[in-house]
Amino acid sequence: METGLQEGNNATDGTRVVLAAGVSLDPVRHEGPPPLDGGLDPLDEAPEHSAAVAEALAAFGYRAWPSGGDGEAPELPERLRAAVKSGADILVVHIAAHGLLARAGSGGLYVVGSDGEAVDEAVDQWISLIEDHPRADRPLTLFLLDLCYSGTSAVLPWHQRLETGERRAWVIAASGPDEPAFDFRLSRAIAMVLRRYQEATLRVDPSQRFIPLPAVAREISRVVAEMNLTDGMDQRVTTSRVPFADQLDHLPFFPNPLYGGRGPREQMAGLDEGTFPLLDEGLDVRHFLLRAAGSEALSQMPGRGYFHGREAELADLSEWCNGGGGPLRVVTGKPGVGKSALLGVLVCAAHPALRARAPGLWWRLRHTPAANDRLAVVHARRRSLTEIAESLARQMGGDVSRSAKGWGVEQLLALAQDGAARPFTLVVDALDEAERPSDVVFALLMPLLNARTLDGWPVVRLLVGARREPGFAPLLEAARKAGGLIDLDVADSDGVRASLRHYIGDLLAVDTPYAVVDGAAVGAAFAESLADELMPARQPDGRQPLGWGEFLVAGMYVRHMLDSPVVTDTNDARRVAREVPRDLPGLLDLELRRPGSHPWLGPVLTALAWAEGMGMPERIVAHVAGVFGTGVGPAPLEDVREALDAGRFFLRQAVETDGNTLYRLFHEGLAEHLRARPRQGGPQQAQAAATSTHAAAVVLRSLLDSVPASPDGGRVWEAADPYALRHAAGHALASDSVDSLLNDMEFLAHGDPASVDAVLSSARSDWARLVAAVYRASYEVHRPLTAYQRRQILAVDAARHAEPAMGERLARPSGWAPVWATGRGVALALLNTLHDASGRLTGVASASVNGYLPPSRRAGTRPRRCGI
Template sequence: MKMLPLPDGPLGDLHRRLRDLHRDAGLPGAPHMAAKTDYTHSTMRRLMVDAATPRWPVLLAALVRLCPLAQWPLEPTIREFHRLFEAVTSDASTGTDVAPAPVLVDDPAESARQAGSTSARALVVGVNTDRAGLVDAHVSELGDVLLELNGRRTDRVHVVTDLPAADVEPTLRRLSAVIDPPDEQLVHLIGPGAHGSRSVYFAATEPADGLHLGAFLERLEDVKGPNTLVLLDIAVSASDGTHNPQRWRLLSGHDGRVAVLGVVIPGQPQLLGRFSEAVAVVLRRLHQGTLPIHPREPFVPLSYLRDAIRRELTLTPGKAPLPAHFFVDDVPVGNLEQAKFVLNRRYRPDNGVRLELAQDDEARAFLDELAAEAPALDPGHYFGRAAGRPGADVRSPVLFSGREAELSTLQTWLDEQAPATALRVVTGQPGAGKSALLGMIVCAAHPSLAALRVFGSARRQPPGTFAAAHARGLLVQEVVRSIAVQLGLGREVRAASELLAALAARPADAAVPSIVIDALDEATAPREHLDLLLLPLAALERATAPGRPACRLLVGTRPWPEFEQLIRRATATGGLCDLDEVPWARQRDELSTYLSRRLQTPFFDEHAFGEADAETLARRIADNLTDPRRNRAARGGPFLVAVLHAHRLMRAASRPGADPMSLRVPAHLGEVLELDLAARSPDRLLRPMLVALAQARGAGIPERLLRDTTATMATAFQRRSAPQARRIPRPSEDRIADLLASVSFYLRRSPGPDGTTHYRFFHQALSDYMTEHPGGPSEDWR
């Protein structure tokens, strides 16, 4: 990265120190710096190159990423940079109008309290065995990590060794009385134990001398007190050989205030401490923000913490996995999943603050949060299509242009108090602009998206009268539940028949609600959506006002034969909008207008064109893509190909010596994607990863699974030409993160059900192409 000259004063001091850190980290590029953060590489590039006043969240993310690479201590470095940042924002000579710097909170508990909660205090108890000193080392390491998590507050973390078994419970009670009100607590026990007929005893070689863990846990459950996570790392004498996994279930019938995770190791004392090592590694990564917990999660889901510890135990190089029957896993379902045991350092604050900070992928988290009550709404999908550009910065311009006639017709229909027709359908090939048109409708009308002020408020519908769903990968029941919640019909509505009955029973004078369903062709079992929901909705009348439609229904889909009945019904009432039938001349003008604006609006690592060059290029591209001789059967309508080609041109313009004006216009989606991949340095993992991403369903594929799938795909590709080739090893977290960052333009990031970030292509046509061409383009692709 070519750095700009440094200014004088506090701002220069801050950037000079940042460049020192960057140098000691090995001068990583912007994509590497952005990997595993919630920012794009263009944001990191601006931070390092522009020498301007940074935003604190971006600077903090860079510090968390660079410090381990440079081997700088994290917490002292953060405090040093915060002092430098405060000096910048308080210095009048900078000439900037910057809000006061957010206070760096050493105590994650206080940071969590700003989100309405606290973090867990901790007790670590270690009892030495004949492996002198090893337990002490594990206790010390774990205690140090927990102190970091608690801002070095020794009143919140207590580490003791060789504590008599009888003193464990009184010690915990004393700690519980220190903090008022009581919050979550974490108890970690490591040392020898004994097993009796019905339980495990800690800190003893004979049951009579130890702490009866079953009784201890039951008392924690029974006594009114905080939620507690108990972590066990215990070695017992050789068992009787039955090795029944249920042997180590230490709680039964509990109501959900105590969770237990850990190992009880029979007959192999040399393995004592392995679990504690894994806990320390996972907690340290969580503290550094390098694990992929989604920014909407204020605390780490307990299920993710459990799985991460198990993965660390299973996948540690050079160490055999622990047998399954060693594990203790008593995690109550539901109650403790959102407990505040470990703060998510990647968390972003509430919606209002998130909107103020919204830029790049932070805005995706904001849009995800808007749909928390109705996940199938998927506002990120509608906003991204309407914006007509990469990224999700809600303050950047909306580049949608054209389709005025179609947009006006649909908006007029939505505004009618008594619509003459209940059904309208938008069809067209992939990339023709169906979702962009529907995105403009939904973003301007949906009551939950009022914060997207760029779309105005003139057509905003009242709550309970407008619902939308992105049907990609969804069952009909999931779409039904989302619509019912958005229309205020209650969560008890789960079946299509129940939704139909509720809509038909609305009062005669109630407003006619509007329902938008996009990507019917990408739904799971689309025929069920058609037969159980959409066709009945299109024919539904209000029982209290016969002849009056019970709802308006707007559907976006490809014109597949199985949807002929729906399309025919819309055609009969004048409700079909076929974007493939828009005259070529109008498509050319609309495409040229869009491209001219897009080529002058850079994102990520793009370079903007001047107005004259942008208009020349836009007209040339539009002429090519709207040529009637163009292969209309090829996947990717003109608008999608234009979006991808514009990004390719603007990236090429940022490289020295490049002549983007000479780049040929691709004929179809496959060509533009293959040209981009061909221009990159060869990488045996990139195409296998893209093929794996093409198989993603729903929210997408998590990074953890993507690493395994990419290795499997890469091995299969290699063995086509060399059947005896060795298996390609599983890529590291950093390696897969760098690959994802390099193709971030093509991807959509969403929170998965486990709280981690999931990835998929931003458009189904890209998934279709990679699925059909996993090994490379066909010979006639040009």
Template sequence: MNTLAGGDAGEGGPRRFLIATAVARYPKCPDWDRPTLIEARDRVIDVFTNELSYQHETALGLNPTKMQLTDQLRAFCKAPDRREDDLLAVYISGHGEVLDDSSDHVLFTSETDPDDVAYTTLPTVELARAILRDTKLRRLLLVLDTCYSGQGGNELAAAALERISATWGQEAGSGLVIVSSAQPRQQAQAGLFPQLFAHAVRNRATAGHSPETLSVNSVVQQMNDHPDRPGYQRISLSLVGLSGEPPAFLANPRHSARLTDVDLAVQQAAEFDEQAQRRETEFTNRLLMRAMGYHADASQGWWFCGRHTALADLIRWLHGPAADSSGACRVVTAGPGSGKTAVLGLIAALAHSERRRTVPVDALGLGPDLVPAEGAVDVAIYAQNLSDSDVLTGLTAAAKVRASTVGELLDALEAWNSKRPFTALIDALDEAATPDTLCSRILRPLIDHSHGQIRLLLGARPYLLDRLGIAPRTAGPRDEVIDLDSPRYADPAALRAYSGRTLLKAHPASPYRQHPEALRPVADAVAEAAGTSFLVARITAGTLAAAENVVVDTQDLAWRQSLPRHAGQAMRDDLTRRLGPDAQRATELLRPLAFTEGQGLPWEDIWAPLASALSGHTYTDEDLLWLRHTAGSYVVEATESGRSAYRLYHQALAEHLRDGMNEQAVHAAFTDVLTEHVPYRSDATRDWSRAHPYTRNHLATHATAAGRLDAILTETEYLVHAAPRNLTPYFHHARAEDARLAAAVYRTSLGIHAHVPPEVRRQVLALDAARAGATDLHQHLTHHISERRWTPRWATGGSFSPALRDTLTGHTNPVTALACTTMEGAPIAVTSGNDGTVWVWNLASGTPIGQPIDADTVSVNAVACTTMDGAPIAVTAGSDGTVRMWDLTSGTPIGQPIDAGTN
């Protein structure tokens, strides 16, 4: 890190710096232009900064002249704050050549003239003089990704030898390492080096968890062993002033002291343990509960019945081949309360190696053709409130592979050691954090490119079918869709049986136990009114079962017409009939659960105060005890962060309770209550370390929805103790200057915060605050650092960018797509939105470039960037079924729109 900390300046280890440049444009000879080198440079920067702990110095930029290249390198190396233990990596990509008259290797810069190559190129050996002469640098990693770079690397090594021998002597850890992308007389394939380098860094064959650094020798060896490396190109390694292994240039991104000195099986188990526990919690509290059909008392047993046609089709698919995309997916869909989670939960339970023994298959009438094979489902995920990355992480953990993208997961599954595809059950897609992108960017690519490697059993509302690439049910039957509301799968007999079972068992004093002759006609009437909704039937039948000594007359037409048809109506009627004037009291106590996050809302000192704040009435724990006794069937108890959490039994109930509420005001009440209940220290400041886990996990979500995020981002100790994975997605909502500054400081070391305890996170934040010149933030953070730990007093460094504070604000409707490229050497972003516009942004300043482009369509659904004739262009796809090309420099269309032939 570029810093000076209290105590020993080198206490935190050596600082790592990266200078990366590429010459992709040659104004005096456009035929030499190689725009792909820009992307290659970006990939190298990504690996060095995100995985190898380097700080990227941006002063050099793209397409330097000969003088800019040497002067900028020289200026950095001569800076007063350079230290002898600094590690510098320099990456240069572009054209290289060996001059015929001198056999010298030269680098082509942006000013190189094809008519005077010898004079307008930079001799590679000059880099040694610019970087090493009279500077403090002792450790340099130089990466030359050019044609004939091996020749340049050899010359550079020879030129540096004399200086190193005289100046560095035998000082431990000092030396020059040159990695060249081609041997002498070879030509380098453009863009290949970054691909090979990234693969070698990420390859577990290079290093596991134990080493703190990667061996440069091993990395180069892995690059040369990669099957994509052409035979004519080989990566070379030269060491100057060194023997054996070079200094610790490459930090091991997989290093973990916790996982050192244990066998590989234990390492994998430790890494995936958290995910496995989370999946088990979801299975028990969500899927299994719905599969049983009744949750209030497990001793009531299994109430699930029927759905045999749906089960038979799904089991047949699970046991069959999955050779193409048509066999890669099945979606169980239906309206609210139709029992899709019950069907999926039963399959998950029957496929579970241990849970399957608890399912009464005979009592449920499940023959062999309705029972999946043991282990037929590899993972069951309930997607409520999960982000796209959460779901992807759950899949990779279950498959015991490492992948951060869909493509990497598919690649890893090529080696799936099983006679069948990796099979994942994912329910509640419509309740995920971002249902649209989860379906379109994670699940649909897995379906389209499965090639028999993966099979997905999904649960979703019908509106998401097209996001998965499946025609909606109005287009006709599809093999991929199991629509539980359709005539084939609706199963009215099962609904009548379920209603009858509820009438008998939902209440110990149910009148239908003494009047069995009335059971069948009442159950039929309830089922008829419920349509296809098992949830409506359950609530209505439960209401009738609770009416002691009252058996309804099914011939009463008014009664039949009054039966609920929707979950909200059923809930309202149930509370009113059973509780009378106390129905409103129950509703107000249940309402906070409709807005909860994660596994649910804690009881403790949060639920009752929230109910009071939302209703304007004073409620206490006594009221919650009353609710549990009178309307406990609406509430499910779960566990989150080792504490009890409570939520509503079904999402449809939450939708009913949210109806008509001012959601911003509700989330403001959440924000106030959660913040007010954080304990105080003796110095009258809040002790966020003792805040309830729900507060640390979900306060940012509620504060953002309330428009109150700025206030909590300025609570420095909240930043220290908040759960990073639930905090960082909301930073772009910060508006006030001090809140945006705090978010920018946090982002500076984003990759660190999720993996360290709060004490270390506080030190890192203080460090970055010092570098950013955020004096107040730095003082507040250091005030709480223990005397036993190092404290950053001041720091230097240029990697902090004020642009990190900026939110790119301009679209009037949701942003649908994003692509990044460069224009005139500067990084830009291109965004499209449902407002039919395309915006171009300068990422360095966070400001728009020019006026927004009117794409002449209702919505722009996708955008991609490339270059054409050396100029940056964007290609957009619109909701009107057209594809258009745009000149990003001028913001004007290129040619006529292409009619893609579909909407």
């Protein structure tokens, strides 16, 4: 049988079927009001809610499986088996009914039929019907179970042991394994969420063909959490569990209504969209393409390159990329001077996946490197040491998914020396914008740089783009001594001015009023005057040199001119050029003061100045912008979307693991300015000024407000946005609030383990330090596991630290809590555990760092371990 399915459970537009069953009790069995003696509620509204779910799924292309006439509940197993064997590619099974756990035997979950008796087959048998016959054309199946105790079927032990990519059955359950479900909350939430996606109230990036299943499940959980607050009685949605880092965006259950293939990854004109999955996320191909093109300020896609000047630097670095010179080059200079643009054209020419697909960005330049198949590139902005190392490892051929202990210098060096004599070339741009950049220098880059083969040759060659900062002193000094330091602030003013003039002229030469004969003279006058203004032959008395990159300011000001009424006189063009602001913040203020500027633009851009990682999703932006706008609650989502569109020239976009579009400011210098001087406003002036001193705490509080509340006053972290799970710890660190966040046991279970571990050393109170010790005790074990598994391990480690109360809080949703545990030889001072699976570790040498000598002890069993 031919289907629309591809290998690896990926699917195109295959046949979609929904089997929806709402099971009410037979009217003969009950008369009058619902029983008060513990008997079964008749569930008269079950068919109505099931029909609503089926109707919502119909908008996603699902056709209803025949009901089989009246008395459907006794026939439910037969109908389900028929649907499974129907030849459908994708099946959704929705059941709204009573659920019953077997009191003996398997303890499995059964659906209660209309006769008040359990049907003959347990739900786990239906899941087995899908999973036990992988060669029998079984459909990808999603079970939506609105039953009491339905979480039992979501967490079947044998099902959890299956590799994520091998599973064909998935479950979204109304409640936990031992918990009741109330008032058809799951069914109501499913219908509501699916309608919101169709109406674009909820949306994922247009580049995503399917709405990722975890995103749908999370939104359903959020709606159920809201119902818990209004209706009372806590109910937690339970879903099929997967390891923390596993991705499910290949599952085709919900086609994206906004899909158009024109998201951030596909907007590169002239590039095959098949290229992008081949490139590692850390490479951030959009960053390098746009900076190489030089057209970002005009929101033009990089089909053509506008790079000008830097001839000597291009010649030197092209020769270096081809293997000449020493192992290190560092490109430095002020914000916006063109570090990323220079590295961008080099990467686009040298990277095999980009070279042939973006020739317009580099082919006309006099000096460019050859293609290099041993090249790994990382855009370090807002990335941690771990993320940078893992990105390099993936690009160097390492299987990161199989390395639970992460990637360090030794592993990267092993990859670099695997079967090739030529050194690996590593490019790290925006090093100064990484998280804890000095750690990246000392723990990663310098050790890699200093490594040598047995013959004394460098193992890697390193090209870095960064501003000058004290923490980079060893790297900058090593580059200076080797003749590899390239300072873009030191340049011939005449050459820069000429390149500026050509750059501005090129920006005006395509599809603008100044590209035609009548406007050419005006455009030329503007280009010449603007270049003279930004890079004068002689600095006027009292004027400071431009503190920002001339090309960056020029590109943004050209966009401002093109958004203004057309200039028709050369004198007016020169006057407009002389009014250019002297820095990027001045250009921002020019935009904010423009008539018709969106009232939420300032607060939205200020919110994005605090964005971590690849950026913030809309919902988080709305919560944070609300503080800088009205100061009361989140900003209206529609206003946020309009402001994001109005400010698109200042923004970058990426795609989150759940398919949501992420936004961040296009330049770190602008983010630094807005963090120091927030732009407040909105429809009303903010009542409470968020100064730079308190802004970090305000941002954290807004971020936490985006996480649904639970009736007990806690937060439903399983329903939090991935951004909150990944970056709440970083925001807590910025606001000196780590201790408070570590007191949230649910966050410890659900938060991104790497980001939590990164802030543990900042714990201050005795309690927070104890929590940190518990978290670290088995960190390497629970790091890659599910949140459910992590909470169990943390609960045991709490008992090992003689803290049963902490263990009870951690284990509460799992139904059991350890009160005592062996293996109590734990130390509060433990920072990390170094593993040596080969068993060759025989000793550890300690070095004094700032007068501190870290103690260590070695375990005497294999695999060898050393606690630091």
